[in-house]
Amino acid sequence: MYNSSFFTKVILICTVVFFCSCDKDYNSIGSDLIGGNHFDFDVYNSEVVAYNQKIDAVQSNNQTVSPFGIYENSDFGTTTANFATQVSLAVANPTLGVNPQVESVVLTIPYFIDNTQTVTDAEGKRTYVLDSIYGNAEGKMKLSVFRSGYYLRFLGPIDNFAGTQNYFTDQNSLFSTATVGARLNDSADATQNDAFFFDKAGFVVPAVANVSAAVYTAPEMRLTLNKTVFQSAIIDAVASGKLISNDVFTEYFKGLYFQVEKSGSSPTNMAMMDFSKGVITITYKDGVDTARDELKTMALNLIGQKVSLLQQSDTKPAYAAATSSGNINTVVGDSKLYVKGGEGSMSVVKLFEKGDLAAIKTKGWLINEANLIFHVDKTSLTTTVNPQPQRLYLYDLTNNRPLVDYSDGTTASSKAGKTIYGGSLTKGTDEGYYYKFRITNHIRNLINKDSTNVKLGLVVTEDILNISNANLKTATTITKVPKASVMNPLGTILYGGTSGVADKNKLKLEIYYTKPN
Structure with missing residues (x-):
């Protein structure tokens, strides 16, 4: 017991001395660093x-976001941004019925909105703020959407079709001179063509009592297109095999060309847009049972090769x-x-x-x-x-x-x-x-x-x-x-x-x- 106690005390004393020694060295070293001022x-x-x-x-095909509209900048000049895109089938080789007849064609492309500023009132009505709109808030333009007659290739002929085909900002004339027929957005509503503007109001389908709740859609470009053209170019083309695959379809239909021009003396503006989110919805009667008059839909997506077309003036x-x-x-x-x-x-x-x-x-x-x-x-x-x-x-x-x-x-x-x-x-x-x-x-x-x-x-x-x-x-x-x-x-x-x-x-x-x- 004595020996154990003795050695325990010896060990304790050594430990204290050791730590005191360490503490002394630490303070000495620290004082040199702080007080010595060896650095400025x-x-x-x-x-x-x-x-x-x-x-x-500059190359401008397949951008994730593209400008669209007319932007007048007093320090630089005017930029007019048009756009061309391929169109693809949501479902290839569709079965449409005995004698399908088009009832309506609607093109929708969502705008960018600032979600942090969206306000919903007590009745559920929503007020939106558009994001990435440049120019006069009251700007209006003449908007024309054409069927394109120019085929946008993915592979280029320069290297024997082994590499990607590039398209450039200055190639607007390739598309403006190759449109097919009259403009497709020929509605009597001028806000869809001659007096188009980026509308910040959303869309709502009212609630039906005991059936459905109200459905809200954020602001988007929503254009009614000519149903006669789509009856002939899309619905009637199924029989000839033009819709059998997307490769066949894109070579046949080629795509759409979006063109903007000044609308009289109205000021203008420009929006940043993701055209790949665009959808053409064709609503048609399938003709299977005329007594039921059933409506069906077919979708075309704005997916594929696309190009932003910029014209500089003034x-x-x-x-x-x-x-x-x-x-x-x-x-x-x-x-x-x-x-x-x-x-x-x-x-x-x-x-x-x-x-x-x-x-x-x-x-x-x-x-x-x-x-x-x-x-x-x-x-x-x-x-x-x-x-x-x-x-x-x-x-x-x-x-x-x-x-x-x-x-x-x-x-x-x-x-x-x-x-x-x-x-x-x-x-x-x-x-x-x-x-x-x-x-x-x-x-x-x-x-x-x-x-x-x-x-x-x-x-x-x-x-x-x-x-x-x-x-x-x-x-x-x-x-x-x-x-x-x-x-x-x-x-x-x-x-x-x-x-x-x-x-x-x-x-x-x-x-x-x-x-x-």
Whole structure:
């Protein structure tokens, strides 16, 4: 018992001495770190060269979202967006009855709505707010939907039909000169054709007592089409085998062409639309039992090859001059950067053009954060009415791929994703607006890993999660652009990094770093 107690006390004393010794060392080391001040925190501003780059005709087939309508922008000009698409059978080789007769044909394409602003009153009536509508809220247009006579191929003849066939924004004439017959949306209701507008009112089928509840449908393009044409072109074509498969059908029917024009002196606007959600519903009597007069439906989907067709007009002189190749300064940069989607323009950005990268590499800096901030030049905007792009996309232009910082761990939606990487329109403290990109890892790689100092590209984007590319019809100093930039028609004017720009607005690379003393 004595020996056990003795050894226990010895062990306890040793343990206390050991921990006291450790605690003493810890405090000594900690005091050196905190009180020694071996590091300084600072910020370095590196000059940036950025200049304009015009984007002409660009690949625009099979976009997930497409602009449609007429958008008049007082800073850039007018964009008219038409659309062509194939049509497919929901059910191939249908059995329609003995003598089917068309009763009605209705085309529906849903609009994008802001679900967060949908209001339902006590009676169940819903009030909607449309999303992604640009231009005058009261805008109206002449809308014509034609049967297309131009066949949209999936495979191209250039490489002996081994590769995908591309279509481009400037090919509207291929479809406008190949329409079949008169327009299909020939209703007496002018809001379906000559005075069409994007109606924010939804649709409701009233409740029937003890039978059914009310059915609500969100806002959509809803057009009544000519039933005689569909009787002949669709229903009667079953007997000749034109609907036996979708391959046969798409080569026969070819598709639809959507055309917009000015409607008198009415203002205009443009909507972002997903045409692949479109459906043509043909309601017909099957003719099997005339006494019962039973109605049936057949569906055609707007699925297959499709192309967004953009026409630019009334280009504003300042924009035309700034993006003219003879006026672009690739050495010192441009003072105003015009960034516009579609057939528009982008900015080319070059970092460390003054040779300061080599000097930074010798200083042993620890890079904490690096930001590239583009300020909106509101003094060059002709009006505050024109909406600014909600999102820009900065990428590796040399290799046409995202920067390393793009993989920031966040996803979310197509408009709100990649929040750490940035690029969202942000309001500053001085009532100005800016777009900020955090490119910390890109700068670290340039300094610490001798990565290639590539050119960067800045574009408008409709979908920050879409990083695929679209080919230019005619290659210039660039050969392709991000596909999501072709989808969005908006534009903005930014300050460049030239000496004439005020320091608070100048484009600069801000590097926050820690340096050893």
